[in-house]
Amino acid sequence: MICTEMMNKQKLFNSWGAAIATGLLLSSCSTLPGSGPSRHKMAKVQDEPADDREYAVIQLSVDVVQQLGDRRPVSLNESFSTTLNGKPESVLGIGDQLVINIWETSGDGLFSTFEKKQSRIDSVIDESGAIFIPYVGQVQVAGKTIEEVRSTIEEGLQGKAVEPQVQVALKANVSNNLVVVGDVNQPGRYPLPIGGVRLLDAVAAAGGSRAPIYEAEAKIVRGEISDTIRLDEVLGQKNNNVWMMPGDTVQLMHKPRTFTAFGAVSSKSRHAFETETLSLAEALAQAGGLNDGQADAGGVFLFRFEDPDVLRAAGREVPDVLFHGRAAAIYRLDFKEPEAFFLSRSFAMQDKDIIYVANAFAAEYYKFIRIYVQPLLDISRTSTLFVQ
16 A cells, blocks of 8 residues: 555656656757857847847858958058158267368368378267368257258358368267067168068068967057057058168067857867968867857857948948947858858958857757756656655
8 A cells, every 4th residue: 555655756756856857858959058159049139130239140152251250461550651651861979989071172162182082081960960170060860851951061161161062971860760579580770771661671680589480570660659460460561561660669579360169169268369360160170169068050150349430341231339439249050051151261260259159959958957857757766766
């Protein structure tokens, strides 16, 4: 009698357990712990009106890859590049050493003899920015070009020397310098030649970058203006190889491009670009690929901040909310389709991109079994042993 009653209770408990399990299964999508949103959740977001979203969701296709898949060219900001645009005019400054040669047509002139109709004057620009020339006096030369100094001296000798002709040469450049520091082989202070020097020339003069060019970032500081650019962007676009100015500081920093992988991938971590360019397919491979037993092949997403103008130019809607002037964009790829492999190979990664692979429904199901159903079965098994 007692055993029969306990067996009936066991059957009732098992029925309750089955009912509870069914209810939990229906609600497990919102209650189970996960590494991120599911593919279905992202699909719902994609269907929402653009005005209700803080980010754009874009399905990768051939058109999208052609419009948005290329690597974005990077330039120095407009005000800074305008400031640096064009070769600067070389002017003299305090401490510069000059050689002044003066010729006369007669052997009995002020600067000539019977043997030689020329005199050489070595001079250093003093603290007041002047040099001394006999029969001319103090000549202000700081802030002037060599040609302006030559003309000034020649005019000052008119009526004193016999048909004077003057040559001015820069012997030592002391005032026109720039500083190159950071991850270079020979940091230091370098003079600016009269012909000028560009950014890459300055880096080369300092022994070059210690890091590969695609991992090296140059910061240019001029007074209160500064900007940064990667060396490979300087090589790729000649407009970025700007002219240096006296007093500039160039700091080279080792800053590799990185991306982060989350979700159902084999290596959830931050990864550095191993080459100058990296495609989405290569990035997924670098992260160990999709986890076979966990990943939803139809739910591969790439998160990045895009330039709103780039999205508009591609005919894409721009969210109303911007983050520091950038639009949050999510690119979706379905690896269940064969073309996805070609699309991912043609879609270029950018610095600080985030890859997320959603969990498959089967993985969520097994997670539900492990967290909710298995404990119930264990309780049921214990109760059965107790009845026996």
